Amino acid sequence: MLQIGEFSKICQVSVKTLHHYDKIGLLAPAEVDRFTGYRYYCIEQIDRMNYIQRLKRYGFSLEEIQRLIAISDQKELTARLRQQKEKLKAEQQEMAMILNELQTHISVFERTGDIMTYQKSYTIEIKDSPAMNVLANRAVMGVDEFGKYYGILFERVPKEGITPTGITGARYYDEEFSHESSDVEVFIEIREKEKADAVIEPMQCAMTVHHGGYSTLSEAYGAIVSWIIGNGYEYAGAPFERYIKTQFQSLSPEDWETEIYFPVRKK
Numbered sequence: 001m002l003q004i005g006e007f008s009k010i011c012q013v014s015v016k017t018l019h020h021y022d023k024i025g026l027l028a029p030a031e032v033d034r035f036t037g038y039r040y041y042c043i044e045q046i047d048r049m050n051y052i053q054r055l056k057r058y059g060f061s062l063e064e065i066q067r068l069i070a071i072s073d074q075k076e077l078t079a080r081l082r083q084q085k086e087k088l089k090a091e092q093q094e095m096a097m098i099l100n101e102l103q104t105h106i107s108v109f110e111r112t113g114d115i116m117t118y119q120k121s122y123t124i125e126i127k128d129s130p131a132m133n134v135l136a137n138r139a140v141m142g143v144d145e146f147g148k149y150y151g152i153l154f155e156r157v158p159k160e161g162i163t164p165t166g167i168t169g170a171r172y173y174d175e176e177f178s179h180e181s182s183d184v185e186v187f188i189e190i191r192e193k194e195k196a197d198a199v200i201e202p203m204q205c206a207m208t209v210h211h212g213g214y215s216t217l218s219e220a221y222g223a224i225v226s227w228i229i230g231n232g233y234e235y236a237g238a239p240f241e242r243y244i245k246t247q248f249q250s251l252s253p254e255d256w257e258t259e260i261y262f263p264v265r266k267k
């Protein structure tokens with residue numbers, strides 16, 4: 001048996017952390033002396049501790065690790081690990097994109113002396129939005145849940161003999177935006193008007209195009225809202241996005257293209 005200090009040194013984890021793991025039921029001592037309160041760990045627990053540490057490096061939370069350790073089915077555990085691998089790959093791609101944006105920002109700032117140049121690069125125009133036949137799914141959802149609601153729509157495509165145009169979108173109904181919970185309608189544009197859930201007629205909009213990943217869409221929104229206020233217009237409906245070029249076309253994030261529409265009218 002190993003005293004808690006010895007176990008701490010071997011596994012390179014603090015005693016405080018071991019106390020916390022015991023408290024939350026993640027790793028309890030093999031034995032606790034009922035007179036002294038000393039905690040002892042057995043040699044076999046070293047493997048479990050190393051497994052926990054490895055799962056932490058993979059980005060799992062302690063709560064997720066507790067669930068993973070309880071999984072005995074190999075297929076289920078493999079699926080969870082593969083899912084985390086894809087999540088890390090997406091985060092790696094996002095970080096590479098951020099580094100590229102930072103380098104571009106630095107280069108432009110050094111050349112122009114204007115730290116806000118990136119938001120001045122958007123061209124805003126007044127134009128009618130395209131008519132759209134759509135399959136639509138409106139719900140209170142977080143941004144991370146978009147895929148789930150799009151999946152429900154795409155499941156209908158073969159069942160109902162529908163032809164997508166290849167363009168998807170999202171319309172935002174809340175006055176305030178929340179990443180975790182907003183009133184959003186995701187939609188798929190389709191060719192068959194008679195099979196559509198809705199036909200979105202053309203409307204006068206302030207419109208711009210955003211190039212790049214979705215994490216910087218707020219810059220395009222800032223530019224378009226500033227333009228609307230500064231040019232004597234007011235909002236006349238829920239803004240929406242059309243995703244023209246996306247990751248599903250095997251494009252890198254800097255090549256993604258999103259059209260942003262704000263329905264407006266003259267004051």
